[in-house]
Structure formats: C-alpha cells, structure tokens
Amino acid sequence: MGKAETASARAMPSSNGWHDRLAEWSVYAVALLISAVFLWILGDLARGGIEHLSWSFLLDPPQNAGRGGGIGSILVSTILVLLIALVVALPLGWAAAVMLAEYVSSGSRFGYTVRNSLQILAAVPSIVFGLFGNAFFSIYLGLGFSILSGGLTLACMLLPILVSTAEAGLRALPDTYRSSAVALGMSRAATVFHVLLPAAAPALVAGLLLGIGRAMAETAALLFTSGYVDRMPGSLLDSGRTLAVHIFDLSMNLPGGDVAAHASALVLIVVLLLINLLAMEMATGWQRGKIVTE
Amino acid sequence: MIWSKRNILFPSASVDTLILWLLRIASGIAAGMVLLILFFLLAESLPLLREIPAVRFVTDSSWQPTEGAYNLAPMLSGTLYAAGGALFLATPLGIASALFVAYYALPSAARIYRRLIELLAGIPSVVYGFWALTTLVPLINELHPPGASLLAGILVLTLMILPTVALTAHAALLAVPDEYLRGAAALGMSRWSIIRGVVLPAARMGVTAGIILAAGRAIGETMAVLMVTGNVVQHASTVYDPIRTLAANIALEMPYALGDHRAALFVSGLMLMLLVIALWSAAARIGRN
Numbered sequence: 001m002g003k004a005e006t007a008s009a010r011a012m013p014s015s016n017g018w019h020d021r022l023a024e025w026s027v028y029a030v031a032l033l034i035s036a037v038f039l040w041i042l043g044d045l046a047r048g049g050i051e052h053l054s055w056s057f058l059l060d061p062p063q064n065a066g067r068g069g070g071i072g073s074i075l076v077s078t079i080l081v082l083l084i085a086l087v088v089a090l091p092l093g094w095a096a097a098v099m100l101a102e103y104v105s106s107g108s109r110f111g112y113t114v115r116n117s118l119q120i121l122a123a124v125p126s127i128v129f130g131l132f133g134n135a136f137f138s139i140y141l142g143l144g145f146s147i148l149s150g151g152l153t154l155a156c157m158l159l160p161i162l163v164s165t166a167e168a169g170l171r172a173l174p175d176t177y178r179s180s181a182v183a184l185g186m187s188r189a190a191t192v193f194h195v196l197l198p199a200a201a202p203a204l205v206a207g208l209l210l211g212i213g214r215a216m217a218e219t220a221a222l223l224f225t226s227g228y229v230d231r232m233p234g235s236l237l238d239s240g241r242t243l244a245v246h247i248f249d250l251s252m253n254l255p256g257g258d259v260a261a262h263a264s265a266l267v268l269i270v271v272l273l274l275i276n277l278l279a280m281e282m283a284t285g286w287q288r289g290k291i292v293t294e
Numbered sequence: 295m296i297w298s299k300r301n302i303l304f305p306s307a308s309v310d311t312l313i314l315w316l317l318r319i320a321s322g323i324a325a326g327m328v329l330l331i332l333f334f335l336l337a338e339s340l341p342l343l344r345e346i347p348a349v350r351f352v353t354d355s356s357w358q359p360t361e362g363a364y365n366l367a368p369m370l371s372g373t374l375y376a377a378g379g380a381l382f383l384a385t386p387l388g389i390a391s392a393l394f395v396a397y398y399a400l401p402s403a404a405r406i407y408r409r410l411i412e413l414l415a416g417i418p419s420v421v422y423g424f425w426a427l428t429t430l431v432p433l434i435n436e437l438h439p440p441g442a443s444l445l446a447g448i449l450v451l452t453l454m455i456l457p458t459v460a461l462t463a464h465a466a467l468l469a470v471p472d473e474y475l476r477g478a479a480a481l482g483m484s485r486w487s488i489i490r491g492v493v494l495p496a497a498r499m500g501v502t503a504g505i506i507l508a509a510g511r512a513i514g515e516t517m518a519v520l521m522v523t524g525n526v527v528q529h530a531s532t533v534y535d536p537i538r539t540l541a542a543n544i545a546l547e548m549p550y551a552l553g554d555h556r557a558a559l560f561v562s563g564l565m566l567m568l569l570v571i572a573l574w575s576a577a578a579r580i581g582r583n
Contacts, residue, residue, distance in 0.1 A: 012397050012475065012485050023486040027398050030390035031407055037453065038410055041417070041425050048428070095320030103317060114325040121328050123507070123574045124567060125514020127541045131563040132331045134548070135338050159324050189313040217418030220516040224548050244420045251424045252521060258428065265421050276416040280409065
C-alpha cells in the first residue's frame with residue numbers, strides 16, 4: 001500500500017502557474033477541513049463526557065431510565081449480543097471464505113453468485129436488517145425481543161465483512177504454500193486447516209476486529225430485535241439494550257439524559273477507535289512482514 | 295511419509311468430501327441470505343400490496359397509515375433530497391481527499407490522513423447523530439430556526455459517506471498505470487493538468503462506482519438522519535425545513551405499528567432494498583467496464 005502511494009507522489013512534477021496553485025491550496029484546505037471536523041467531533045465528545053466517566057459509571061446499573069447510575073447492565077447486553085453474532089457468523093463466514101478462495105475457481109458461476117450476493121448483503125441498509133430480524137427471528141422463529149434475535153440479526157450483517165477480509169487474506173498467501181502441501185501429500189482439507197488458515201491468521205483477526213467494530217456501532221438493526229430493556233439480562237431470551245441503542249434513547253427520548261449520553265458515546269467511540277486502529281495495524285503490519293520475508 | 299502426533303494428512307477421502315460439503319453449505323447460507331431477506335420483506339408487505347394498488351403509495355392524500363392513507367412520496371422526496379445534498383458535498387470533498395493522499399501529501403502525512411478517513415468510517419451513526427444533535431442543530435438554529443432540518447441531515451450524511459467516496463476514489467487513483475503519469479510528466483505537463491487531463495479521466499469509472507455506492511449508503515442511513523432532521527412528514531421547500539426519510543420513518547413507527555400499518559412500513563423497507571440493489575448493480579456494471 002505505502003509503496004505505490006509514494007511512488008506516484010514522487011513521479012509528479014511540482015505545481016506552477018496559478019491554476020496549479022489554486023488546485024493545490026484547495027486540496028490542502030479540504031484535508032485540513034476534514035481533519036479539523038474529526039478533531040471537533042472527538043473534542044466535543046471528550047469534553048462533554050469525561051467528567052461523568054468513572055469506574056462506577058462503567059459498572060453500576062442505570063437508574064431513572066439512564067439519567068443516573070451507570071451502564072453496567074448495558075455493557076453486559078452489548079457483549080452478549082456481540083458474542084452471539086460472532087459465534088454464528090465466524091464459522092459461516094470463514095467457511096464461505098475458504099470455499100471461495102481455495103475450492104472455487106475465480107471464474108466459476110458458483111463463486112460469482114456467492115460473491116455478488118455477499119456484496120449486495122453488504123449494501124443492505126441496517127434498518128432493513130432490523131425489519132428482517134424482527135419478522136424472521138423475533139416473530140417467525142418466536143424468539144421475541146431478545147438478545148438472541150438481536151445477535152442473530154447482527155450475524156447476518158457481519159457475514160460480508162468477515163468473508164471478504166478472510167478471502168483476501170487467503171488469496172494473498174503465496175501459491176508455494178499450496179504446492180508444498182501437495183508435494184508433501186497433504187489432503188486439501190489438511191492443507192486448509194494446518195497450513196493456510198494459520199498462515200492467514202492475521203487477516204482473519206483483522207476481519208474479526210472490524211466485525212466487532214461494525215457490530216458495536218449498530219443501532220438501527222437492534223431497535224426492534226433486541227429491544228430497549230435496560231435491566232441486567234437474565235438469559236439470552238431476555239431483551240437487552242446495547243450501548244449504541246442506549247445513546248440513541250438517552251439523547252432522543254429522555255429529557256435530561258444528555259450528560260449520560262455524552263459519557264456513553266465517549267466510551268463507545270474510544271473502544272471503537274482502539275479496535276479499528278488495532279485492526280488496521282494488523283492488516284498493514286502483516287503485509288509489510290510478507291514483503292520482507294519473500 | 296510424515297510422522298507426527300496429529301495425523302495431519304487427513305488420509306481418508308471421506309473427511310475431505312465431508313468438509314467440502316460443509317463449506318458448500320456455509321457458502322450457500324451466506325449467499326441465500328439476500329434472498330431470505332427479500333422473501334420476508336415481500337411476505338410481510340403482501341397483505342397490503344394485494345389490498346391496494348401500488349400507485350396509491352405515491353398518490354394518496356397523506357401518510358395516515360392508521361386511517362388507510364399511505365402516501366410515501368414526502369418521505370421519498372426527503373430521502374432523495376438528503377442523499378442528493380450529501381452526495382453534492384461529499385463528492386468534491388472525497389475526491390480532493392483522495393488526490394491529497396495520492397499526489398499531494400508527503401508519505402507520512404498521507405498515511406496519517408488515510409488512517410483518519412478510515413477511522414471516520416468506523417464512527418457509529420448514532421454517535422454522528424448525537425454529535426450533530428448537540429452541536430450542529432443548535433448552530434443551525436441560530437442561523438435559521440428550528441435547526442433540526444434537511445440541512446443538518448445533509449451535513450451529517452456528508453461526513454458519513456465521505457470516507458466511502460474518498461477510499462474508493464483513492465483505490466481508483468492507485469490503479470492508474472504509472473506509465474501514464476511518467477509520460478505526462480515527460481511532456482512537461484504540470485501537476486494539476488496531469489490530474490485533470492490524465493489521472494481523473496483514467497480513474498473516472500472507479501470514482502463513479504464509489505459515488506454510487508456512497509449514494510446507497512446515504513439512502514439507507516437511519517439513525518443519524520432520524521436524530522437531526524426533525525421528522526416532519528412534508529416536502530421540503532428550503533434546506534431549513536424539517537423532513538422525514540423513509541428509513542427514519544421505519545425506525546420511528548415500527549415499535550407501535552400493527553396490521554396494515556406494519557405492512558406499509560415493510561413496503562417502504564422493500565423500496566429501500568430495491569433502490570439499493572439497483573444502485574449496486576449500476577456500480578458493479580460500471581466497475582466491471
């Protein structure tokens with residue numbers, strides 16, 4: 001990634017003439033503007049939330065519909081929804097990725113169909129996932145407003161990102177791995193489990209982290225699948241409010257919930273920024289390592 | 295032969311076939327998900343679609359779903375205005391960002407800025423909505439009350455789709471062959487004339503595909519828009535008017551909708567889904583050429 005960027009930047013002549021300078025200044029101005037807005041958002045959230053943030057805020061149950069108390073039970077629901085989504089989506093997604101990368105030739109009709117329908121799935125708006133989850137998991141399968149139906153809905157949403165990251169990771173492995181395994185007389189399945197998947201582990205983990213980030217950010221798909229109840233969930237069939245839904249409810253439906261909403265938004269954004277940064281570092285660090293070893 | 299504690303050869307052919315079948319089933323499930331979603335959207339909207347002609351969704355006098363009036367047109371116009379406005383702003387900003395990363399910034403600055411754009415893409419829509427609600431809406435309110443308006447929706451959507459435009463445009467710029475750049479530089483063209491005359495025409499298809507994908511994202515975005523646009527069912531005449539989008543309407547009314555009202559919301563969900571599929575097919579066709 002880094003190599004190509006710098007190569008073309010160096011190949012470019014410098015700017016001269018007023019057209020050139022105008023273009024250069026506008027491009028710099030846009031970059032500055034967007035960086036400033038990013039910092040503005042982070043600064044606003046930090047300023048509004050940091051005072052309210054404490055260990056007791058993270059651990060206590062919410063009181064008075066969230067105006068007081070903390071977000072303890074909400075964090076538990078968030079983690080439960082996330083776990084269900086991952087337990088369902090990981091095996092499915094990674095299996096589909098192995099199929100697409102290792103068993104199907106790139107021009108085949110089956111691979112074409114699967115890849116295209118996953119791309120469409122990635123473009124489906126989250127509110128539509130919410131409608132589907134409500135109709136299928138909550139009502140048709142009778143799971144009601146529960147952590148289970150919320151988690152399953154999220155699992156459907158995560159499939160495309162898990163498949164595409166894992167498939168890209170497997171495709172990036174050098175073909176010598178495969179031919180060496182064949183030369184050793186390993187079967188195809190053994191090659192996948194003992195050679196290819198372990199070698200692609202960084203890409204799998206990067207995809208997993210991106211999926212966790214996507215799932216924690218989700219609100220619209222959970223509004224009418226996992227619901228609004230802010231008590232500590234007793235079982236997976238209880239309704240549970242995730243952190244993102246909590247922020248929405250505090251800021252829209254609850255007068256006087258702004259301080260708690262600021263603090264919750266700060267918690268969510270810090271966790272997400274860390275997860276996403278880690279995922280990106282893993283993805284790029286892994287590519288750099290590969291260039292050196294080959 | 296390999297002698298190891300685990301038998302890593304999986305010598306029996308039946309294990310191999312079993313695993314192949316498991317993989318096939320998993321990919322089948324993954325691929326069938328879109329059809330399952332379409333099926334359930336259709337099944338839930340059919341009771342209403344059978345009852346009334348489809349044209350009534352745009353010709354009815356108003357949106358009073360409990361009294362049998364199902365005019366979705368104001369919500370459609372709200373969705374299109376908000377998405378169109380956001381695209382109008384995000385396209386130049388996104389392309390300029392991609393140019394900055396690819397051709398203007400020093401390598402270190404380019405890396406940091408690209409990372410920042412990727413992080414911008416990871417901020418949850420509910421956080422964008424909350425920030426806009428507490429910061430942008432009061433600002434717009436001072437300019438022109440009530441503040442919660444089409445303008446607020448356009449601005450927050452711009453921020454949300456900008457990473458899509460910028461990252462796809464950057465990928466398209468990187469795909470322009472280096473020989474083009476070197477040839478143009480050898481002809482003595484300046485940086486901006488190379489970008490305008492060589493790079494952008496060569497990357498046109500990829501950039502367009504990215505803009506179309508961003509349009510899909512803008513049309514389907516729910517939470518941020520729901521929180522800042524005021525949610526009044528009406529055709530906006532200025533950017534300061536409050537509006538309601540299709541997606542926001544679903545999120546607002548789904549909790550209490552019953553019977554035909556619920557079916558009407560599924561019809562609007564089906565509309566969103568079909569719009570997104572149409573946009574995706576257009577982007578895929580352009581991307582392939």
